[in-house]
Amino acid sequence: MTALAAQDLTVAFGANLALDAVTFDVPSGITGLVGANGAGKTTLLSLALGLRAPSGGSITVLGKNPADHGPEVRSLIGYSREKSILPDDMPAFDFVKHLAQLRGIPRNEARLRSSEVLWLVGLGEERFRALGTMSTGQRQRVKLAQAVASSPSLLLLDEPTDGLDPVQRDEMLALIAKVATEFSIDVILSSHLLEEVERICDHVVALDAGSLVACGGLDELVGTIEGIEMELFDRSEGHRERDAVVSTLRASGVQVDVDGVVLTLSGAERSVLADQARDSVAQHGARLRRISDRRRRLDDLFQGGPR
Amino acid sequence: MTTSEIYSAGYRPFEGERTGWFAAVSTLTWSAVRSILGLGRPARHKVFPVIVIALAFLPAVVFVGLALLFPVDMFGSEAAPNYWELLRFTWLPVLVFSAMVVPEALVRDRRNGLFSLYLTTSLTRGRYLLGKAVASVVVLAVVISAPAILYLVGLTAEGSGPDSVLNWLGTLGGITLSGGAIAALLIGVGFAISSMTDRRAFASVALALLFLVAPIVTVALTESGMSEHWRLLDPAGVAMEFSPRLWGDTSPEYWALSNFSVFLGQILWLLASWAFVGYRYRKVSAL
Numbered sequence: 001m002t003a004l005a006a007q008d009l010t011v012a013f014g015a016n017l018a019l020d021a022v023t024f025d026v027p028s029g030i031t032g033l034v035g036a037n038g039a040g041k042t043t044l045l046s047l048a049l050g051l052r053a054p055s056g057g058s059i060t061v062l063g064k065n066p067a068d069h070g071p072e073v074r075s076l077i078g079y080s081r082e083k084s085i086l087p088d089d090m091p092a093f094d095f096v097k098h099l100a101q102l103r104g105i106p107r108n109e110a111r112l113r114s115s116e117v118l119w120l121v122g123l124g125e126e127r128f129r130a131l132g133t134m135s136t137g138q139r140q141r142v143k144l145a146q147a148v149a150s151s152p153s154l155l156l157l158d159e160p161t162d163g164l165d166p167v168q169r170d171e172m173l174a175l176i177a178k179v180a181t182e183f184s185i186d187v188i189l190s191s192h193l194l195e196e197v198e199r200i201c202d203h204v205v206a207l208d209a210g211s212l213v214a215c216g217g218l219d220e221l222v223g224t225i226e227g228i229e230m231e232l233f234d235r236s237e238g239h240r241e242r243d244a245v246v247s248t249l250r251a252s253g254v255q256v257d258v259d260g261v262v263l264t265l266s267g268a269e270r271s272v273l274a275d276q277a278r279d280s281v282a283q284h285g286a287r288l289r290r291i292s293d294r295r296r297r298l299d300d301l302f303q304g305g306p307r
Numbered sequence: 308m309t310t311s312e313i314y315s316a317g318y319r320p321f322e323g324e325r326t327g328w329f330a331a332v333s334t335l336t337w338s339a340v341r342s343i344l345g346l347g348r349p350a351r352h353k354v355f356p357v358i359v360i361a362l363a364f365l366p367a368v369v370f371v372g373l374a375l376l377f378p379v380d381m382f383g384s385e386a387a388p389n390y391w392e393l394l395r396f397t398w399l400p401v402l403v404f405s406a407m408v409v410p411e412a413l414v415r416d417r418r419n420g421l422f423s424l425y426l427t428t429s430l431t432r433g434r435y436l437l438g439k440a441v442a443s444v445v446v447l448a449v450v451i452s453a454p455a456i457l458y459l460v461g462l463t464a465e466g467s468g469p470d471s472v473l474n475w476l477g478t479l480g481g482i483t484l485s486g487g488a489i490a491a492l493l494i495g496v497g498f499a500i501s502s503m504t505d506r507r508a509f510a511s512v513a514l515a516l517l518f519l520v521a522p523i524v525t526v527a528l529t530e531s532g533m534s535e536h537w538r539l540l541d542p543a544g545v546a547m548e549f550s551p552r553l554w555g556d557t558s559p560e561y562w563a564l565s566n567f568s569v570f571l572g573q574i575l576w577l578l579a580s581w582a583f584v585g586y587r588y589r590k591v592s593a594l
Contacts, residue, residue, distance in 0.1 A: 042594055049427050051593040071328055071429035079427040081594065085420035089348050101334045102428040104325030113321065120318050146424075151321035158594075183318055 001063070002027055003154050003186040004048055008057035011043050017210045018043040021057060024205055024215040026188060030180045032197030032218075033190040034298060035207035041190045042082070044207070045156050048188075049074055062153055075104045078147030078185075082158040084139050088132025092123060095131060096146045103150035110149070117145040121175060137168040144172070148179055155179065155187045161196060173200050194298035198222060206301050214301045221301065227266030227294040228273045233287040234261050241286040248280040264294060328429045332438040335430065339412050339442030359404045360450055366396035367454035371461030387467070390455050390482055391550035394489075395558075397454050402518045402543055404450055405493045410501040410510035412443045417505050417591065426593045436498075436588060440581075443494045444487065452486030485550040492546040492573055495580030502587035518543045526560075535563040539572035542580075549573055 004026040011018040019040045033041050046052045048061050050070030059066065066073040087095065093114050100110040118127040121141040126134070131142060140160060147155055160176065161169040177200045180187045191197055197204060204221055206213040214221055234242045242261060249256050254276055255267040265273045274291060281288050345352030374387065388396070416422040425435055459478055462468040469475040500517070501510040521541040528537040538561060539545055548561045548569050561569060 046594045049594075051426055071431065074427055075325055075429045077427070079424070081420065081423060081427075083420055083423075085418075087415070087419040087421055089352070094347065098334070098338060099424060099428065101326075102331045102425065102430060104327070104331070104429060105321060106323065106326055106330075107334075109321065109323065116318050148318070183320065 002060075003031070003062065004188065005060045006044075006057065007059075009044075009047070009054055009059050010056035011040070011047065011052065011210075012055040019047075019054075019207075020210040022207070022210075022212040023057075024212060026186075026205065027203060028186050029202035030177065030187045030189060030200055031203040031205060032201035033188055033205050033207070034192065034194055034197050035213075036192055036302075038209065039207040040210045041207060042158065045079075045158060045188075045190060048156060049077060049079060075150070076153045078103075078150055078152035078155045080143040080147040080155070080157045080160055082162060082190075084136060084143070084163065086131045086139060086142065089130055091128045091130055092118060092134070092138075092142045092145070093127040095142065096149050099146045100149040103152075105150050113149045113151070114145075117149045118142075120148070121145045122171075136163040137165075137172075140164060140168075140172060141175070144175060144179075148183075148185070152185060155185050156190070157187060158190045159192070160189065161191070161193065169196065176200060198298055204298065206298070208302055222296050222298055224293045225296050227264060228270055228277065229290075229292055229294045230263050230265065230277050230281075230288060231290040232261045232263070232281070233289040241284055244284040245277075245280045245286050248283060249276060252276055252280075261289075266294070328434055331429045332434050332441075335425070335435065335438035336442045339439050340446055342415065343408055343412055343443065343446050356404070356408055359400045359408070362400040363397045363404070363450050364454045364457065367393060367458040367461070371458055371465075374461055374465045374467065387462075389551075389554065389556070390458065390478065391485070391554050391556065391558075393455050393458055394451065394485070394547060394550050397451070398547060401447070401451055401489075401493075403515075405447060405497050406514035406518060407511050409443050409447065409494060409497040410507045410514065412439050413498055413501040414505060414507040414510055418507075422591065423593055432588045432591075433585075436584060440494065440498070443498070444490045447490035447494055448483070448486035451489055452482050455482045455486075481553055485553055488549045488573070489546045492542065492549075492577050492580070495577055495584070496542045499580040499583045499587075502584050536568060538564065539568065539575075542576050545569065545572045545576055 002025050005024075007023050008021045009019050009023070010021050022040075033044065035041050043052070047054055047059050048066060050066030050073055053067045061073050062076055064073050096118060097110045097114040100113055101107060105113060115124070115127065118124055121144055123138060123141055123145065126138065131139060134142065140163070144157070144160060147157065157176065161172050164172060173196055176187060176189065179185055189197065189201060198218065201218055203217055205215045232242050232245065236242075239261070242258070242263075246256050246258060246263065249263075249265065253267065254265050254273060257264040265277060267273075268276070270293065277291060278288075341347050344356050345354075370388065370393070416425070422435070426432065430438070456479065459468060459475075459482065463475065469478050496517070497510075497514055500513045504510050504513075522544055525538045525541045525544070529535050544560065548558055551558050552566050552569055
């Protein structure tokens, strides 16, 4: 089932287009919504929640139009906002229970589930602590817990690792992956950190200044592509060694793109390219720092890199 | 043979029927009542509401005590006010409660991010305001009416209350209606001012100033020879005048104004303030 579908979706603020006729589908699984600040991510989330009506086009979430069925759609969505502003004097348990009730979970059930999800996110022992006494990492976990407690069909997580150190970020990403895979909850993870999207997402929707840059499975958008990449350790004046290696490779019919001491080779089988690279380096007494398959990364989607 | 027991079922999907928006509004209302009264929060949040409510009850307790402990005519009519006159004794705590505690119901949610989260549930802006309004009006109506109801019960016990069950119920209804109407107007004005700032202290000070300055200004205007209708610009005075008019009486300040003028003034204040709150909240960003 498609979790979210947008068709020519447009949002205009005066003359500015926050979303410019974007069309894409978000299938089940974990989908990364990536883009820089101002790309249109938060606008898209507000449309998905039915908090804003599109200027043009259409959007459906879980098969319903959120502009027409806002409360109904929202009761099936768990949302965790980017900002970490929370009611400081409220215990985590009360906060999670309160929002679960507002999302349609009966009182006693909400109480049970609040405890369960707080244990799930690793705050079982801390669940009666006031939110104001919690660290940034703990508050991010509470935000995830309140989103999950209502047993949503779709989770919208806006920058869930914001403010976390690397260890906490790894733990948070693992939690999100666990929620999605073990509990079959579709997740849309809005983030400007492409590396974390590459780590846990199955699909990617990339936005840039309101336009759709790319959309599809992560396997299609990133991964190994034709050619190899090599990096030289070149201390020679004016990159003489590098230029010699490049000349030799080009003379043997290899296409070479040069970016400093990084050479991108293409035009033949990987194994052939690797042999030629090795031979040319040895021939000119150059030193090789790294040789690897050529990979396409999410950054390349935004930087006009290899498609 | 060994036995085992499951201590935690872990996370599981909810497969029951979800409660609707009415339950969400009820949850919000109850939560707002607790917040206004400081329940479930650190002790410092309870101190102020408790003091103000105690002060609101004090005159009724004194008058009931006098009625029960001393002969009826011992202190004259000064010690046996009408139900609406009792309100004049409790008016200061009521206004202080409105100015200091009620802004908490709205401003806090915008400051701590709960308002945005609420809108991602089945609550809409209108349902949110409905829940908050019901909670605040009910709490303030209780603060206004409960001392008068205590007074009614005290007089009844002493033997000088209404002379029939029907009259007794009518009096109770009048007290309750007065409390509700006065609270609706004061909360409307309180919410209107609270919707303009994210700082609770600013809202409280602005409300206190309005309650303090408006009667001074309107009295000055009327005493300088201008129309008595200028008194209708004092929202707290207009609100309080509801009670004597309901009992077929007038307060000394508003004697020159007809019932029509007073009730029209109340309705206009009510409509204007709640319309302003609705307008302001349409503009508050959700995410």
